[in-house]
Amino acid sequence: MALQQHRARVVVVGGGFGGLQVVRKLRRAAVEITLIDRQNFHLFQPLAYQVATGALSAAEIASPLRVIFKRQRNVRVLLAEATGFDLERRHVLVGRLPNDEDAATVDYDLLVVAGGSRYSYFGHDDWQRFAPELKSLDGALEIRSRILSAFEAAEVEQDVERRQAWLTFVVVGAGPTGVEMAGQIAELARDTLRRDFRAVDTRASRVLLLETADRVLTAFPPSLSKKAANALERLGVTPLVGHTLVDVAYDSVVVQTPIGAQQRIPARTVVWAAGVTGSALAAKLAAAAGADVDNAGRVTVGPQLALAGHPEVFAIGDMVRVRDSGGEILPLPGLAPVAMQEGRYVARVIRARLRGKDSPPFRYVDKGNLATIGRSKAVADVKGVHLSGFLAWITWLVVHLFYLIGFQNRLLVLLRWTFSYVTRGRGARLITVPPDIADEERTHDEPRKLTCA
């Protein structure tokens, strides 16, 4: 492909783990980069569950994109939502601009789309209302408000069954996020909140971890799944493996048990951490190229992570599946390290192209897999070496602090973790999102007299 005489215009859509690496690794290249994101910050999504349980505050895991690239003068940041792609005219369509203009186009010579993924509700988008997800900061803050409000509700609820429904928390999906979330809710109920309430014993809470597969953490070796399940149970989580969610309502879930029976479980708080699907940008990009997405909503890219027939259009991260030169799909998990390696790779391909050179195909280097369960408990699978317990937990802490962006945030998070470890407290327990329960779903009782318990 012939690059124009002017400095090549590289447009990167998405400031997640992949997008950031592309931009960073082009810092010395003779290109003009436009980074488009609909939010003004990069979210360190692996710690979103800690915001959802009040262990960290939102700003501590979110770094403004303009701060990250303050000193990188060949990039400009555009706060807008990419709404489509015109691969013929080589421009990205963006929706409403910050100054209220309706739309604009951004021309590119090279395009990198890194839109990430979102949770799929298995075709039941109506479930989202009752079961918010953990991918976004908004979702995490809503979950935080719901969990904390449920304990407040239990404190004033006098009916025993209804109280237990307020104290029942269902986490759907036992991947790393679901496991971490369930563990945190259990710790919150058993440790943090234990002495904060007067009428209710928060230790009576039930945390159910629903998983369709026959074990938790299916991406890990079975022996570590077993250790994780045991650690979860000791924390007070009930892993329900082989259980499939059939329905969610405002006050209960219906699950299908391993023997095929359906069971309704009264529960007022449901957290969604199951099944991801490619960002809507994947479908838009595929459509622009006359292609389709796969059943996980991902667009297919070739060995150099570019679209077939469009070597100038790259796509990376959770929203893609990679087909190697032999036509095989590479088995890449939807994890930050994959997106980061893909981002660095695409930056290398672009730098090579600017020098008229070709690049070898993308290869993923698996550095291991980590999941934390709770205080001093984690599992790690590092190149076949299996770790669990305290050592795995310290590894998890160090890795997450290392990848968190910004020295200030690292220090603040380390400080909060130290406090939480010592005091078993959680410093950011704010209810900030008002409950969203439709009026027809509310119980209508006579005003009652609240008496001291």
Add this chain to the structure above:
Amino acid sequence: MALQQHRARVVVVGGGFGGLQVVRKLRRAAVEITLIDRQNFHLFQPLAYQVATGALSAAEIASPLRVIFKRQRNVRVLLAEATGFDLERRHVLVGRLPNDEDAATVDYDLLVVAGGSRYSYFGHDDWQRFAPELKSLDGALEIRSRILSAFEAAEVEQDVERRQAWLTFVVVGAGPTGVEMAGQIAELARDTLRRDFRAVDTRASRVLLLETADRVLTAFPPSLSKKAANALERLGVTPLVGHTLVDVAYDSVVVQTPIGAQQRIPARTVVWAAGVTGSALAAKLAAAAGADVDNAGRVTVGPQLALAGHPEVFAIGDMVRVRDSGGEILPLPGLAPVAMQEGRYVARVIRARLRGKDSPPFRYVDKGNLATIGRSKAVADVKGVHLSGFLAWITWLVVHLFYLIGFQNRLLVLLRWTFSYVTRGRGARLITVPPDIADEERTHDEPRKLTCA
């Protein structure tokens, strides 16, 4: 008044500065306390303006009420909104409970209402939409999103006049909050954001501080007002004293100048920090007692801070005016120290009553007045000693850290302030609230091509 045989039931409405002191100072009294608040946290409102400018994150100035009173076993916290008072039956009506019940009543033997104040829009409640206020955490987070979005808008705006409107910030009211807010916006524009944008020069921002009176900080001596005005001007703020706001729209304000002329100033961001009025609870309490509120929306209490004819009903803080035994209104400013002293006083009165003793009337001890303007700049009036500059600023820092609740928050805030001082950065610059501009007010241009500046 004859107290019942059971432990006296004390109901405190409002977990602000005054309410917290009442509860704390009753920790060893033989009473059962119910603290009712519609939010689950105490907000350190004097630092809300730092959340509004991204210097601090929300959780750092908000402490969960249950954490504050974890170890005080004679208090229970009820997360609900007080909606009315029945002084005959001696109960407080509360609205929707956390478990979705519609309403309830809470009986009291002794009642303390500490509802605080809110900003008054001088009868123009429709202005609130364009000019959010700084009393609440929601307001602070909305202002943060608006200020940061305005710079984003300026970055993509190509029309010179419209760009200047995005870069014009109007702060209404030059009390301590308005002065602090204007100073922070100026520092944000001049220092923090200077190198973050590519197309726009944020130093071209204008920060207008509107004040109807003839000087800023009218609660301070004129010499300190003068020093504050000079410091503000050096920071890049334009104090417009003797200017009265006449109208606010989505894209401009109209002010009446000292010579009586009306002037329209294009400005996309307006922050409200003028004119407070008693909380809605003041009017409800007054109505329950068959009394009226004054023109600042405050209920009148006697020398012991109790309602006339109701020695068992106290009201404190910004929502009251105090009439001494001679019938004179005490000249008390609407500040946290007043509310705190009133709270401690009421706790003393209650403890004395439980022992059958009477109490001397409330007396306010004025410990001084502090306002910060910006980096190393503040004014202080401490018992007639006037301080300004660095020494006043350090005093301000120490006092605010001291009154902030919780060791963890003190440490986190100190850390953020140190970072901001050294790097001139602001760590919590997140746009989290979507802009609320009605469609008919938006500009409708043809999609344009965004080019690198």
